[in-house]
Amino acid sequence: MTAIDGSTVRNPDVLREDMVRALRDQGAITSEPVAAAFAAVPRHRFAPEAPLSIAYDLHSTVPVKKDKHGLVISVMSAAHLQAVMLEQAGIEPGMTVLEIGSGGVNAAYLQELVGPGGQVTTVDIDRDIIDRARMCLDEAGYTQVKTVVADGESGVPDGAPYDRVIVTAAAWDIPPSWISGLAEKGRLVVPLTVCGTTRSIAFDRDEDGLISRSYGLAHFVPMQGDGAAEERKVMLRDGVVVRTDDGRVSLNARALDRALGTPQLVRWSGAAYDLPDELDLYLTLNLSSVARLHADKEVIERGLVEASARLGVPALVSEDSIAYRTRRANEETGGYESGVIAHGPQAEALADEYSNLLRRWAHDHRRRGVATFRYLPGPAPSPLPQDAVLRRHGIITATWR
Known part of the structure; x- marks a missing residue:
């Protein structure tokens, strides 16, 4: 059995010590009380079906029920x-x-x-x-x-x-x-x-x-x-799915699939590509009509959709067109440059909006923790603010420093 540091260990106490040390090193544990809690609890007893190495691995989940x-x-x-x-x-x-x-x-x-x-x-x-x-x-x-x-x-x-x-x-x-x-x-x-x-x-x-x-x-x-979430998911073709939980966004599967079959418009932003989780969050909450585009490995290898969609990427959609983020190596922007792939009759307009947001994020918000979220319970105001996300019980807003 392999411990976090690569040594072979069968003692859960040693594995637990290694786990706490590694969580400190990675910045997940920053306080003594949390360190003490993780050191005290016999984690493996809550995952008796799993190998000790999985129970004490930093990033592994243990399935409990299907x-x-x-x-x-x-x-x-x-x-x-x-x-x-x-x-x-x-x-x-x-x-x-x-x-x-x-x-x-x-x-x-x-x-x-x-x-x-x-x-x-x-x-x-x-x-x-x-x-x-x-x-x-x-x-x-x-x-x-x-x-x-x-x-x-x-x-x-x-x-x-x-x-x-x-x-x-x-x-x-x-x-x-x-x-x-x-x-x-x-x-x-x-x-x-x-x-x-x-x-x-x-x-x-x-x-x-x-x-x-x-x-x-x-x-x-x-x-x-x-x-449970109120989400719509549509398959454009085998291996390509678009999903959204915003009821205001139209998902015309047939028209969007036709758009993917048209030549792609590539627009490079001149902005640095960095901190993808922060960038994706910013795009998700600021694109005017956002969905999430997913494509499987085979579709990406055929070149129909870029690799950014492998784990899901924010997509700007209209009734008949779609745009999403990509990147390329560029030393002038610090290693990588962000860009846009767009398809369909409205490709130019969607690429313009998307590119402007990429540049705004890189210029004004390119660091961690710059968003502040508010949850406002109760009936939504009318008209709904541009940056608000509507939910059953209230609205979510985000501001960016």
Whole structure:
């Protein structure tokens, strides 16, 4: 069995020490309380089906349950992501914490952080997941953690107000119960998804709703139940899919597929390509009609779609045209230059808008952590602001420093 440093180890205590050291080195753990929690919890006991090397790997998830189609619907999240979110949460001894989306190990970390004077409640919609979490928590000695079977959309009023609410499934919206269940100075840490891209955002309460303190790239299985995402997905042709959760965006599959069959317009921006996760977030929230374009390996190798679409790329779409980001080597821009591939009758106009945003980001916002998110609950204003993302229970806005 191979440890993080490459040596062969069968001792989980040694693997756990290596994991904590590596999480510190990578900046995922930045505080002593979180380091102590990760050092204390026997992580492998929450993943008895997995090899020790996987249980203690920084970036590996452990599948816990699949649906009838074989799709994974619950996992033990990667240690790196759990550490980042716990640092975002800033949990202190004696706090009351609600975890929405249960797996067991994260609740154990939370219990270590709040200590004997605090209380952790973990809730999941799936009875199988809660039963498994309960068993693992009890066997590992975390009998104080409270487990609840319920739809996380409704929160857990019995136990509110909570100093912290930690969500461990990708959420499309923030329901009223999560905000009303927070203490006056409470914090919500939630993987919030907008048009297929997800960020773990730490929100604090303010007089208008929620305002972000920090955010980072995240990947989670989607929320189930009443909080499930409202997303449309259309296949343009085999291996090419476009998806959006913005009801204002038209997805005409036949017309967009015809557009892909036309010669591509290539427009180079003259702007540096850098920090792709920050750039993609900026484009997703600033393109006027945004979707996410995905293409499989075979389609990319045939040259129909650029490699940027392999894991999904922000696309600007109209009724009959599409544009998306690409890059090329260019030492004059610091290594790479960003550009646009556009297809269809409106290719010129879409390429102009996309290129302007690429240049604006590179000139004004090319660094990490420059966005501030607000969540404003309640009915949406009319007209809806240009930069607002409409949700069931409120709107999301972002400003860029």
